[in-house]
Amino acid sequence: LQDKQLTDIVIGDLMISSEKVAHVQVNNPLEHALLVLVKSGYSSVPVLDASYKLVGTIGKTKILNEILGLERFEVEKLADMKVQEVMNTDIPCLLRDNIFMDGLKAVIDHPFVCVADEEGYFDGILTRRAILKHIKRDYYT
Amino acid sequence: LQDKQLTDIVIGDLMISSEKVAHVQVNNPLEHALLVLVKSGYSSVPVLDASYKLVGTIGKTKILNEILGLERFEVEKLADMKVQEVMNTDIPCLLRDNIFMDGLKAVIDHPFVCVADEEGYFDGILTRRAILKHIKRDYYT
Ligand SMILES: Nc1ncnc2c1ncn2[C@@H]1O[C@@H]2COP(=O)(O)O[C@H]3[C@@H](O)[C@H](n4cnc5c(N)ncnc54)O[C@@H]3COP(=O)(O)O[C@H]2[C@H]1O
Ligand SMILES: Nc1ncnc2c1ncn2[C@@H]1O[C@@H]2COP(=O)(O)O[C@H]3[C@@H](O)[C@H](n4cnc5c(N)ncnc54)O[C@@H]3COP(=O)(O)O[C@H]2[C@H]1O
Numbered sequence: 001l002q003d004k005q006l007t008d009i010v011i012g013d014l015m016i017s018s019e020k021v022a023h024v025q026v027n028n029p030l031e032h033a034l035l036v037l038v039k040s041g042y043s044s045v046p047v048l049d050a051s052y053k054l055v056g057t058i059g060k061t062k063i064l065n066e067i068l069g070l071e072r073f074e075v076e077k078l079a080d081m082k083v084q085e086v087m088n089t090d091i092p093c094l095l096r097d098n099i100f101m102d103g104l105k106a107v108i109d110h111p112f113v114c115v116a117d118e119e120g121y122f123d124g125i126l127t128r129r130a131i132l133k134h135i136k137r138d139y140y141t
Numbered sequence: 142l143q144d145k146q147l148t149d150i151v152i153g154d155l156m157i158s159s160e161k162v163a164h165v166q167v168n169n170p171l172e173h174a175l176l177v178l179v180k181s182g183y184s185s186v187p188v189l190d191a192s193y194k195l196v197g198t199i200g201k202t203k204i205l206n207e208i209l210g211l212e213r214f215e216v217e218k219l220a221d222m223k224v225q226e227v228m229n230t231d232i233p234c235l236l237r238d239n240i241f242m243d244g245l246k247a248v249i250d251h252p253f254v255c256v257a258d259e260e261g262y263f264d265g266i267l268t269r270r271a272i273l274k275h276i277k278r279d280y281y282t
Pocket of ligand 1: 020021023
């Protein structure tokens with residue numbers, strides 16, 4: 001990776017691979033999802049199904065919006081709702097052998113972008129931080 | 142801005158200026174801060190004092206962590222606590238005439254970095270998105 005030119009770098013070189021990515025399952029209750037998000041510290045994480053295929057993403061903003069009532073945050077609703085009802089399914093996705101520029105373009109509007117294989121199995125995530133670190137190195141060499 | 146070289150770009154050229162930045166006041170109750178965050182959709186925003194000096198940042202993760210009890214999220218605590226007790230004061234800061242590279246380095250570990258003048262008055266925020274958009278343009282020209 002150290003010696004590779006920016007033009008030879010692919011998404012697979014920079015992504016955080018799936019085993020290191022915090023995620024939730026599509027049928028988890030929202031309460032579990034919010035706990036995962038608060039304890040991991042992440043604003044948003046991927047949503048997978050039982051066979052580890054990528055189905056969407058879910059974040060704190062969306063969950064909190066769902067339970068914001070007229071007078072207070074209705075935390076009791078968290079136990080009744082499922083990730084599936086609230087998750088974002090309209091998400092960009094990359095392949096591990098897409099090129100660096102595809103990654104740069106994708107993260108302009110998204111803090112992270114999911115990586116999946118052609119059958120939809122979750123491979124990992126490409127973060128803005130990974131892209132920025134690599135750009136900084138590129139500028140200094 | 143269009144014709145400026147990357148080496149001539151300063152933070153002031155790329156930042157979102159203060160009037161467009163959602164923020165909270167240091168003495169607001171946490172309940173108000175969380176409402177601002179949920180309604181604006183932002184994960185974290187600057188905290189200012191009454192004279193518009195920058196004092197810190199506050200985000201959803203920190204607030205939710207504060208109210209996470211053993212059995213549930215204790216939303217009633219939100220009315221009792223103030224932004225000041227929970228905000229992050231250990232934050233990086235830039236000057237509007239710092240150079241592009243200072244900005245790139247600063248956003249590697251932070252989704253946004255506050256910009257203030259030498260007396261500490263809030264000027265705006267530099268976001269990762271602003272840096273990434275500019276880099277993409279730089280790579281294409
Ligand atoms: N535990 C931690 N240790 C050190 N720094 C931390 C951290 N948690 C967050 N950060 C810093 O804050 C940035 C924004 O995190 P956020 O959770 O909003 O947004 C994150 C989160 O939604 C997701 N993400 C990152 N790593 C993840 C992981 N291992 N599992 C699941 N999601 C992850 O990708 C987004 C962008 O991540 P990125 O690294 O570019 O940017 C991260 C990173 O610079
Ligand atoms: N209303 C909206 N419209 C379009 N896109 C939206 C959006 N809200 C969020 N995004 C997208 O999501 C990214 C992460 O937003 P987040 O709120 O976690 O993290 C944000 C937020 O904490 C802060 N931020 C950005 N703009 C702000 C503003 N006008 N006022 C206060 N804070 C702001 O800077 C962080 C990084 O912002 P950045 O633009 O790099 O990256 C943003 C942007 O790409």
